[in-house]
Amino acid sequence: MSTLQEQFNRDGYVLLRNQLDKDIINAIYTDARKIFATQIKRVTGKTVDIDDRDTFENAMFEFFEKDFDGFVSTGKTVQHSFPLHRLGVDPVIENLLKEVGLSAPIIGARAAMQFNSRFLSKGGSKHWKLDAHQDWRTGQGSLDSAVIWFPMVDAGADIGALQVIPGSHKIGLQASTTSGYQGGITVELKDEDFVQTEFKVGDILIFSAFLIHQSGNNITNNIRWSVQLRYNNLDEPTFIERGYPMAYIYKPETELVTPNFPTVEQLKEVFS
Numbered sequence: 428m429s430t431l432q433e434q435f436n437r438d439g440y441v442l443l444r445n446q447l448d449k450d451i452i453n454a455i456y457t458d459a460r461k462i463f464a465t466q467i468k469r470v471t472g473k474t475v476d477i478d479d480r481d482t483f484e485n486a487m488f489e490f491f492e493k494d495f496d497g498f499v500s501t502g503k504t505v506q507h508s509f510p511l512h513r514l515g516v517d518p519v520i521e522n523l524l525k526e527v528g529l530s531a532p533i534i535g536a537r538a539a540m541q542f543n544s545r546f547l548s549k550g551g552s553k554h555w556k557l558d559a560h561q562d563w564r565t566g567q568g569s570l571d572s573a574v575i576w577f578p579m580v581d582a583g584a585d586i587g588a589l590q591v592i593p594g595s596h597k598i599g600l601q602a603s604t605t606s607g608y609q610g611g612i613t614v615e616l617k618d619e620d621f622v623q624t625e626f627k628v629g630d631i632l633i634f635s636a637f638l639i640h641q642s643g644n645n646i647t648n649n650i651r652w653s654v655q656l657r658y659n660n661l662d663e664p665t666f667i668e669r670g671y672p673m674a675y676i677y678k679p680e681t682e683l684v685t686p687n688f689p690t691v692e693q694l695k696e697v698f699s
C-alpha cells in the first residue's frame with residue numbers, strides 16, 4: 428500500500444502541495460470568468476477586465492443583484508466548460524485516485540465549480556456555505572468513493588477554504604437533514620474537531636466521500652472560486668453488488684425556458 432493510501436485510509440484525506448499545473452487551473456478559472464463576463468456585459472452594460480479581481484467580482488455581485496435567474500443559469504453553464512471537464516479525466520487525476528486506492532476510477536458526478544461569497548446569496552449563509560456533511564449521501568457510489576477539491580485562488584481560513592474532521596470517514600454515515608446539497612449533519616459536532624485547510628494554487632485535497640467536512644467562512648470581499656471532482660471505484664465489491672447505483676439525476680426542464688422561441692426566421696438566419 429502506498430504511503431498516500433495509508434494516510435488517506437487513516438485520516439480520510441490527503442492534502443497534496445503543488446500537484447496541479449497552474450496553467451491548467453488558470454485555463455478553468457479564465458474560462459469561467461469569460462463566461463460570466465459575457466453575461467455581465469449583457470446585464471450591466473459593463474465590459475470588465477477579468478484579471479482586475481476586485482472590479483470583476485464587484486461586477487459579478489451586480490449581475491447577481493440585477494438578474495438572479497441569469498446568474499444562476501450562467502453559474503450552471505460555467506460547470507460545463509471544456510477545461511474543467513478535461514481536467515476531470517486527466518491522467519494526473521486518474522493516477523492520484525489510483526494511488527489512494529481507487530483501482531478503477533469512474534466519474535461519480537459531473538465536475539462542479541463553486542464561487543462562494545456572501546454577496547452571491549439570497550438566503551443568508553444557507554446559500555453560499557455548505558453545512559457539515561458527507562458527500563457519500565449525495566453520491567451513494569462505491570464505499571471508497573473520493574472527492575477532489577481545490578481552489579483556483581490561494582485560499583485559507585479568511586476566504587473560507589474547506590474544513591474537515593480527520594478520521595470521520597470511519598464513523599459511518601451520519602444522520603442528515605436532507606440528501607441534497609443544502610443538507611447538514613444533525614448529530615452534534617464539535618467545532619474544535621474541524622481542521623481548517625489552507626491552499627496555494629496548485630494544491631489539492633483528496634478526501635473520502637465519508638469524510639465530514641464543511642465550507643469555511645469567507646469573511647473577505649472576494650469570491651472563493653473552487654472545483655469539486657467526484658469519483659467511484661468500479662472494482663469496489665458493494666458497488667458492483669448494488670448494480671452500480673447512480674444517485675445523481677440530471678433531467679431536462681419540462682417547460683420551454685424562453686416561451687415562443689425560436690422563430691422560423693431566427694433559424695433561417697442561423698443556417699443561412
Ligand SMILES: O=C(O)CCC(=O)C(=O)O
Nearest residue numbers: 541557562642643653655
Ligand atoms: O467548497 C465548499 O465550500 C463546499 C464543497 C463541499 O463541501 C463539497 O463539494 O462537498
